[in-house]
Amino acid sequence: MKTADFYFDLPQELIAQDPLEDRSSSRLMVLDRKTGEIEHHIFKEVIDYLNPGDCLVVNNTKVIPARLFGSKEGTEAKIEILLLKRKENDVWETLVKPGKKAKPGTIISFGDGLLTGEVIDVVEEGNRLIKFTYDGIFEEILDQLGQMPLPPYITHQLKDKNRYQTVYAKHDGSAAAPTAGLHFTSELLEAIKAKGVNIAHVTLHVGLGTFRPVKVEDVTNHHMHSEFYIVEEDQAKLINETKQRGGKIVSVGTTSCRTLESATDDQGVLHAGSGWTDIFIYPGYQFKMIDRLITNFHLPESTLLMLVSALAGKDNIMAAYEEAVKERYRFFSFGDAMMIL
Structure with missing residues (x-):
């Protein structure tokens, strides 16, 4: 299976640069x-495709304002840092630009010394381990100094940080939003519950690997970055009981999907627990848990496009994307949505 098989021509102007005023007024393509x-x-008409006894599964991760701008002590050279993974309390794996200015031992100051970081090691792919020093609570300082790490294809500055969070975001840890969830409002979720649909939460902290292009010619040679997930005991019970009763498991986003498929055994039982997953879902994969998927429109040749092709069939997806371009749907993080039945 070739990466080039997942290419489609996407006009630049269809990449959504700003979120809509009303989250639930984006367009929805429904694909059978x-x-x-x-x-x-x-x-908001997604509710018509949800039935009493179904279970909507959302990813309640929260994006941290992980982009920091600082200066190198001694030279005042400007350095940009992106927090990727918390390794220990104050040690993070980071992406540093420009990396050549960040050798081990380098001290970087942020916000006039409100936060300082020391580069302690170089890890795979040139990322750096940085140990941070500060007074107070790290999350509060980050909220004060950090910016939302918007994807590289979004060039506009985000006016309201909360528009890159889902309304149910709870657990800090993501470097990118689980964007399919951005379409839900609290009112829509209440209406869905009132219809008799259960809503379950899982957590997967989205890494920047989600934007990493597939650089190999043969899809099967691509290696996914690992991401941390949590499935709570009561949520696993709710999802398993839905499945046993014949209700549909409707995954909101590829991150919820990857969490469910990682934590489900070959008998179709979801297990509570936490861990790291680098599951790569592409055509040929047999889904063990999810029945339906709500997702955004993805990049050409991306792992996310391969995942939706595994569920809906590559020909169906490529035809749907051709239709989306023709109908001028908005693409990517702040774009429109698709529901696969």
Whole structure:
């Protein structure tokens, strides 16, 4: 299977640069994977495709304002840091630009010394381990100094940090938002619950690997970055009981999907627990837990496009994307949504 098989031509102007005023007024393409049939809706009409006894599974991770701008002590050279993974309390794996200015031993100052970081090691792919020193609570300082780490294809500055968070974001730890969830409002979620649909939460802290292009010609040679997930005992019980009763498991986003598929055994039972997953889902994969998927429109040749192709069939997805371009759907993080039935 070739990476080039997942290429499509995407006009630059269809990449959404700003979130809509009303989260749930984005467009929704509904794709029937058995027939390939496509319908066009508004996102809030997603409720019409959810039935009493189904379970909507959301990822309640919270994006941290992980982009920091500082200066190197001694030379005052400007350095940008992106927090990727917390290794220990105050030690983080980071992406540093420009990396050549960040040799081990380098001290970087942020916010006039409110936060300082020492480069203690170089890890794979040139990332740096940085130990931070500060007075007070790290999260509060980060909130004060950090910026939201928007994807590289978004060039506009975000006016309101909360627009890159889902309304149910709870656990700090992501370097990117689980963007399919950005379409839900509290009102829509309440209406979904009132219809008799259960809402379950899992946590997967999204890493920047989600934007990493597939650089190999053969898809099967691509290696995913690992991401940390948590499935709580009561949530696993709710999801398993839904499945046993014949309700549909509707995954909100590829991150919820990857969490569920990582923590489900070959008998189709979801296990509570936490750990790291580098699951790579591409055509040929047999889904063990999810029945339906709500997702955004993804980059050409991306692992996310491969995941949705595994669920809906590559031909169906490529035809749906061609239709989305023709109908001028908005793409990527702040774009429109698709529901795969």
